[in-house]
Amino acid sequence: MLPVIEPPAVDPLAALAIDGAVTTAWLQAFLRDEMLTRRKIDRAVLGLSGGIDSAVVAYLCARALGPQNVYAIRMPYRTSSADSLHDAQLVIDALGINAQTIEISDAVDGYLRYAPDADARRRGNVMARMRMLTLFDQSAALGALPVGTGNKTERLMGYFTWHADDTPPVNPIGDLFKTQVWALARYLEVPVRVIDKAPSADLEANQTDESDLGITYAKADQILSLILAGYRDAAIVARGSSAAEVQLVRGRVDGTHWKRHLPTTALVSGTAINEFYLRPVDY
């Protein structure tokens, strides 16, 4: 009998592994190029929520631009968790970046007086849009470029407020799955408390992303990476996910393509912008 050699067992998350040093160097270079070379802006402003995504972006910005050029804005609503402010402070203290806290409660409630029946979803969207309004106004005040903090998983799942979280003109982590953001956070030595806590949009008390989504980030990322690589549902199930999980993720991706595009414009000419008239964003 000859020995039979078979392929080693495949770790379903192995394909999502990243080299922290390579990733950091690449994203730092991206930020420097987009801000310093292309736009001649040396200051970044970002909303610092106390969660891992904005923490990682703060670390990348501090490395790319120097902590003195990074402005973190905390924008709590009156129901926001006190832990969020505290965790954001850990990042501010660790990096030595500039920080400001601007309560959005009055502004949000001022509008919601005209929409007293708004449900949690609408209220959350109003808060997200108010935060982006604040961030852009602060960017004008500070002469700083707003930097986005949305990750690839939430972009693909449509788990964000359109024209709010996705609005900043540059985003260093938008092509990183959530599990890759976690890996990068560990490489960057983001405070452990920020890495280990359950991700939450913090729009409602005791809210977590994974309960909202109905699936863990680890499982979602595994399925998303296979969907994006072109695998059909049966092949994804064969690689270790349930049909229900695949259906859930596929449904969210297929139902939110519009959220990853600019508004749909009626094409009526042979020179329609971004259809016939094509120029790159950096031209």
Add this chain to the structure above:
Amino acid sequence: MKNETPDAAPTDIAVVQFKPLKGDIDANVFVLSEIFAQLSVAPPAIVALPEACLTGYFLEGAVYELAMSADAFAHTLHAAWRSGAGADAGAVDVVCGFFENADGTFYNSALYATIGGAEPRLTHVHRKMFLPTYGVFDEDRFLSRGRHLGVFASAFGSAAILICEDAWHSIMPTVAALKGARLLFVPSASPGRGLSGSGELESVAHWKSILRASASEHGVYVVYAGLTGFEGGKGMSGSSCIISPAGTFVVEAPALDACILRAQLDPAEFEVARATLPLLGDLAGVLPDLWFDAEIPLPKRVENG
């Protein structure tokens, strides 16, 4: 009888890993002239530059605004050399990628020319044959493909130019080598991607494996000139390098910095590699059996009469 022929002298070469400002040819020519000034202190015989060097790569419809004729591009490089190195500086050979407007037909091209002196002399223009049109790439929408892989006389002897994806098809270096090339220039603009590699991007590692395989299989020098810098979030992965005919990396650049590589192309290395591993000669012998195989899906020649 022992060969008493003196060895041919090595050829000095510089690879410029260029970082363009998108669409600003004048600004890029100015930067290039400063690089030429730096090189002119100890001028090489050949200066190799990347694909789409003076415009940036991702131009979409702007390619029609920035493309120029090969002759005009040679004069642009000539003027940059004279501006940087001085009007009295000697001539230098240059290989450089550009978007070509050939009487209203547009190509992703690279030229080999001698610049400096009174007038530039255009030796060769290669028009990219494999136009990537998948994923992030859209070349076939805006450009026509070249139809000929030519070999020309460079300062190091017979050479060919393969632009970016041209070099990913192993038949291209194979044909070039069979036609006599002993030096392959590979101007490139490659958006880096893939973060799971150890110490470098996956796309860079893939490039290196392809280039090294081409060099060592055919016993040719490979000179890879990569564009660097970000274009709308897409980071051009630089990583310029020179690989010997034995498949050894002679010199390598990092991914993200503009820089200059200097090295010598040594005819002795070329001869030893060919003698040690005579694969190209073997291929020349077997080629007819492979080429004229009716099972290969090639159009059949129609004989008149």
